[in-house]
Amino acid sequence: MITQRYTSSTCTLEVVGRRSALSRWTTAPVFRLTRFRLYLSNAGATGADQVQIRGDRTQLTGLMEAVQGYVQSRLTPVTTAPGLEPLPSPSSRTAIGLSDLATSDPNHGEADSTAAALGILLQPQGLTRHRLRLGALATDSIGVEIQLSTLQLFDLTQVFDEYEAGAIALPPLPSTASRRRRLTPQIGWSGAIAAAILVAVGLGTTLSQWFGNRQFQSSPSATSQSEAIADSTLAEKTAASNPAYPFPAHPAGEGQPELDDAPNPTASSAKPSLYAASPTPSTTPNLPPKPSAFPYPKTTPSPNLSPQTPIPPSPPSAPSPPSASPTPPGYIFSP
Amino acid sequence: MEPSETTQNRQAPFSENQPDPEQLDNIKAQLDLVLLALEALAGIGSEAILAAAKSLNLDSLLADRVSLWRLRQSSPLRKGHGRKKLDVEEARALVLISCQLAQQHQTVIRRAVALLEELTEQNKPPHRAALLGDYLDNFSNTYQDRMEADENSSTEDLSHLALRLLIDLLFYSGPGGSRRLWVALLERAGTGG
Known part of the structure; x- marks a missing residue:
């Protein structure tokens, strides 16, 4: 502390x-x-x-x-x-x-x-x-x-x-609600990227199961990676900052x-x-x-x-x- | 950060929205009063104001007594006030100078406010304290010398204005003082007491 x-x-x-x-x-x-x-x-x-x-x-x-x-x-x-x-x-x-x-x-x-x-x-x-x-x-x-x-x-x-x-x-x-509106563009981007990655991982997992290929079944690590990417993207976008604030x-x-x-x-x-x-x-x-x-x-x-x-x-x-x-x-x- | 970048970014929000001339006139009147309060309390004169301008690298805007006089004389409250329009850079310069001077004289400002609190608490008039009495006299005399006579304003009004400005000076003397003064000038110029 x-x-x-x-x-x-x-x-x-x-x-x-x-x-x-x-x-x-x-x-x-x-x-x-x-x-x-x-x-x-x-x-x-x-x-x-x-x-x-x-x-x-x-x-x-x-x-x-x-x-x-x-x-x-x-x-x-x-x-x-x-x-x-x-x-x-x-x-x-x-x-x-x-x-x-x-x-x-x-x-x-x-x-x-x-x-x-x-x-x-x-x-x-x-x-x-x-x-x-x-x-x-x-x-x-x-x-x-x-x-x-x-x-x-x-x-x-x-x-x-x-x-x-x-x-x-x-x-x-x-x-x-107002704060959510303000955050929407930033979260929307990172959320979309995270969702896309999750979909890709999920699709890959499904396909791997479909084809019986166990090498594709690595969703836990892939998911954590997507979370890391999502966090990183969010941090970068936040770092880019909202220039509308009066006190930089x-x-x-x-x-x-x-x-x-x-x-x-x-x-x-x-x-x-x-x-x-x-x-x-x-x-x-x-x-x-x-x-x-x-x-x-x-x-x-x-x-x-x-x-x-x-x-x-x-x-x-x-x-x-x-x-x-x-x-x-x-x-x-x-x- | 490059100065040019700083300038560019800070100009951006004002590139289209500038204070209108009437508002700048009112801002100028208020800044003139803030400086008048400093003069009346701490005895600062033109030299101190110009020295503060120089220390802030603002002497290009306030190079000498004549430019300072013209700037202050542009207040609409002044007798025979000039036609000079205050621009934003000049207003900004006066804000920084006023707050630097308030900071330099924070001790006497604080002492005066402490006396005002004490006398108010005791239901005694502020004139009982020599520091406040001198301040109020100086303020009223200088105000009446320089400003257009107003039929509706009394000595009591001027004393009240002087005491409010004294309290304002205290808050302008702190680290966030210049921000407070600037926001007060822009945001509250037309909102009334």
Whole structure:
């Protein structure tokens, strides 16, 4: 088991994972998050010194969606400026091609998000306080909700940002109709190839029986070979990636649920996670992820563009928060 | 990855869908306000903005005080705002510069937010803390100096705007800050509070 910690002033995120079967397709080992613990200082409604939230990767995905979406939704819109005429809202999104980014805001119409499915929700309480409804993360000891200050909320986004930047995030296993639709082309190809091979093997076996030639009766090994081919094809196609995702910094096994572990029941209605929306589980850490739908039109190459944080790129000279401890290089850590 | 490939891939989704000019004007107004908040809180001036541009290799877009002034003066909120249209590259540059400056001044931003939380908790006005009082005064004075007078806006409105921008600065000062600011500009420019 591998444990990673991300720390900011008032909270610590601890993620625990283990080696994934995806490692066979990569030059570096891939680890899959199995559980997380989040320690928040002075966040309890009862004034407890520390609150500990724990859960699995689906719940972490939901919590991250809720927090990041809420923070994004709370940023000051242009229309707040006195005297400034608001724009028609539809154009502000569709004209820029940000439909995928809209999933970052679970509090604004994303009723089928992982956060919504888990009942995780943030609500403002005045200008500086925030109520985090824990939903599926609620326990008897911490209750159904906790209060967060703005600084605590910021620290939470810090550790989530650091975690995202250092992880290749495999999403929770999909099972919704929309996710199936998205996966259909990839699985369809590999499935068709696997089916064709199986048919060929079956036909060969039948013919061998028909002609009494026992040398053809090797279906077990042939079947395992076809499975290997099917897996390989699936991995290659997944590695080719879906360029429609807005966050290429976290290559994830969007199309590889078969290679992952069993689905978490709580993810049954989950949609693809924003934080796991990237394409390449077989990418090595040394290879920059393939840029995809990216909200910055870039007309000239810039040496400052960081493949890990492309929206927008951070300057190379920008200091990292001193308190954060990102994932060390050399690992691919999948939540 | 080759830079040319990066450029090509990143241009692709925008080759057909560019923000319309009106939207860019609104984005420009918001970026001008973010910089104004930084000025009012941390006392940064043109030199700091130009230095940040240079450190980000964006000095081709912001080479000197005149180009910076013209860029900021294009905000529709500004008195006698210029006709210069903000293009996407300039907007992107201002996002990166603003967030770099916010990151550089994260300590004072965090201290100001902590004071705001504390005073709000105690039901005391933010002016009670010197740091916040100076910030609000600086913000209001500079805003009234530079922006067109709006009959509907009061000092209280300006203070509220300043405090919201202060909290925004905190979130722009983190590692994902520039992404947040960019998405906020594009996605929420017309959605209201």
